[in-house]
Amino acid sequence: MKLPIYMDNHATTPVDPRVLKQMLPFFTEVYGNAASRNHEFGWKAEEAVDKARRQVADLINATPKEIVFTSGATESDNLALKGVAQMYRQKGNHIISLPTEHKAIGDCCKRLEKDGFQVSILPVRKDGLVDLDDLRRAITDKTILISIMAANNEIGVLQPIAEIGKLAHEKGVVFHTDATQAVGKVPLDVQAMNIDLLSISAHKMYGPKGVGALYVRRKKPRIQITPIIDGGGHERGMRSGTLAVPNIVGLGAACEICQKEMPQESVRMQGLRDRLQKRIQSRLDEVYINGSMEHRLPQNLNLSFAYVEGESLLMGINDVAVSSGSACTSATLEPSYVLKALGVGEDLAHTSIRFGVGRFNTEEEIDYVADRVIETVDRLRELSPLYEMAKEGIDVSKVSWASE
Ligand SMILES: *Cc1c(COP(=O)(O)O)cnc(C)c1O
Helix, strand or coil, X not given: CCCCEECECCCCCCCCHHHHHHHCHHHHCCCCCCCCCCCHHHHHHHHHHHHHHHHHHHHCCCCHHHEEEECCHHHHHHHHHHHHHHHCCCCCCEEEXXXXXXXXXXXXXXXXXXXXXXXXXXXXXXXXXXXXXXXXXXXXXXXXXXXXXXXXXXXXXXXXXHHHHHHHHHHCCEEEEECCCCCCCCCCCCCCCCCCEEEEEHHHCCCCCCCEEXXXXXXXXXXXXXXXXXXXXXXXXXXXXXXXXHHHHHHHHHHHHHHHHHHHHHHHHHHHHHHHHHHHHHHCCCEEECCCCCCECCCEEEEEECCCCHHHHHHHCCCEECEECEEEECCEEEECHHHHHCCCCHHHHHCEEEEECCCCCCHHHHHHHHHHHHHHHHHHHHCCHHHHHHHCCCCHHHCCCCCC
């Protein structure tokens, strides 16, 4: 077993060697511009792009013409939100989203608000899921877009996408989902789930960084978006710019592997995740799970450890790559806005850890990570007077502290 151990697969994933192998010829051998229509170099590149387009489409039950290649999910999210907002402006100015969305959605919503759109950010329940009755009530005759993510990048919870899609279509509202964490991990079907727009990123599914896609529905109903990048008219005018052929080939290959291996892989991922959870929770008390365990990616575990300090915990497990629920923004340590939206208190938000299990993790690594966490939490709690008091049955929240 090699240290450090990478268990931060929601931040990014390594490129699968099988994906890399398919990409390599497109740097030095088949290097044509896919838009060059008059020679062999261009045709070969275009052929590769067409194949990738089909591989991406197949994974989500779309058609190749509905796939627009982008630089990643941030761009796909921007194109979806700003593109719909601009295109449907005559129809209405109201957009609905959630507080737990990725910044690519949250910051787009803020920008659109500045541009005169009205954005409703619905609360989520304690388990991280949207309340469908809240959603139904929030829709008005001015609502043009609902953007709700498929799987959350911190707590892995899966929103009821099919129910949201059904509701959106009943009400004639466009439905976008940021499915960056869900694509290739759990089944997604844009037809069965009534999804109109769906964001994808390659580097979260063992493909290269800097490439992604936006699915744009062409029928029932036909969705139109205003481009945010002009010039050259690539991708049916929706996203100009020379196609990144090697990256696109990588995205396609990553999609095909995920589609083939998803049934077995998701079982294996859940086995590893559950093993990690059981091992930790059998040895430590006062460990809290953030987000629904029932509606969740098989790869994700997000735990808060009471009576330890977040930074000390992370430092104690410094040969393990995971993420914490605190984000260092300038000098202050801000607790995760996702956990905050679930109603997790500051203390527990600061001591949360996101484990992102991935394709290349092993059982041995899972056990090592669990044991490192257990050791570290035990050690930190031994130094904690609060933990000792709590163990003695004193309600720590009711203790009044001397001011000096
Ligand atoms: C990673 C991520 C993004 C951003 O994707 P990039 O391809 O890195 O721009 C957007 N949304 C979610 C949910 C993500 O996890």
